[in-house]
Amino acid sequence: MAVRTTGHIGLRVGDALIVVDLQSDFLPDGRLAVPRGDEVVPLLADCVRRFLAHGLPVFATRDWHPADHCSFQAQGGPWPPHCIAGTPGAAFARDLCLPRAVVIVSKATERDRESYSAFAGTDLAQRLRRAGCTRVFVGGLATEYCVLSTVLDAIDEGLAVVLLVDAVRAVNVQADDGVRALARMTERGASIATVAELPE
Template sequence: MHQADSSPIRLKQGDALIVVDVQKDFLPGGALAVAGGDKIIPVVNAYIERFIRSHLPVFATRDWHPSHHCSFAAQSGPWPVHCVAGSKGAEFAPSLLLPDTVVLVSTGDTAEAEGYSAFENPKLESRLNNASIQRLFVCGIATDYCVLQTVRDALRLDYQVFLLHDALAAVNIHPQDGLEAERIMADEGARLITLDDLS
């Protein structure tokens, strides 16, 4: 699902990469495993390497839930217990090559708030503003939840957003949920690209 604009994209100052929730609990064998979550990691690493090489910032979000988070089934939420703060399942995937300079953004760390969007943590917008970021490149897990809400908030805040189509994995409770989320993001102004689109 590409939009008509196929011109190559040159990374520049004012760009930032956001890697969403590439955590053990969302990978095969995890508490809330997302099909194909492990398969996107080499592509995510390739994007990270491009940003490091261009001396541009990399942000990594992580679900960091209290043990009684509202999204958990025991609290009448839709999900099994996952990504509890400090747990093994909340750790980033071992094969994810985050730089030492990565900016960590914890989400869902308040028991009563879902925390799907990384912008629910005010640290993210503050750090983006301080770095004079104008364009966001977003990838990760899951397309139909945390990626979707993070991108929608970014667009509402007037960032230009590039959705990294080859580095996404969706929960797909319904088979087309991921594709529908991509359509929504594109309709609201995100441009869907792949690694090959970066010059």
């Protein structure tokens, strides 16, 4: 599926960056590795730098599961254990530089509640409103799960959304899951851009 991007896109007051789940367990050799997930790390590290250089807020989300989380296969869920709070697998990617100004958003922290979206069970919406944010740029892992859910919830919160299409990767349990997720996000109103289209 060919993806049309917006072309050069400016950054302005009211913009924010959401980096979704760039954690060790989702990278190669992790417990729930997303194919080629490591490729997005330098792209999003560059985005973090650019947004902070423009004085714009950056939020980094993370799965922060209890050891017996409902999404794990031992509890009847679909996934192997991953991103257990406080373990090396839950740590952010080593090459993702997150200065102290970056706000960390922990999600899926309750044993009996699955939360793909960065907005589910967190205070992200309130933080964005307090910061005066009206548009969010989103990239990370994985396209058809946490990125998709975060984008759709951001739209439901009344935010404009720009998906950084070269800075996402899909699990693709089914071969075209990622493509279908991209289509769903754009059908709901998300714009598409690449990292190169952002200003330095």
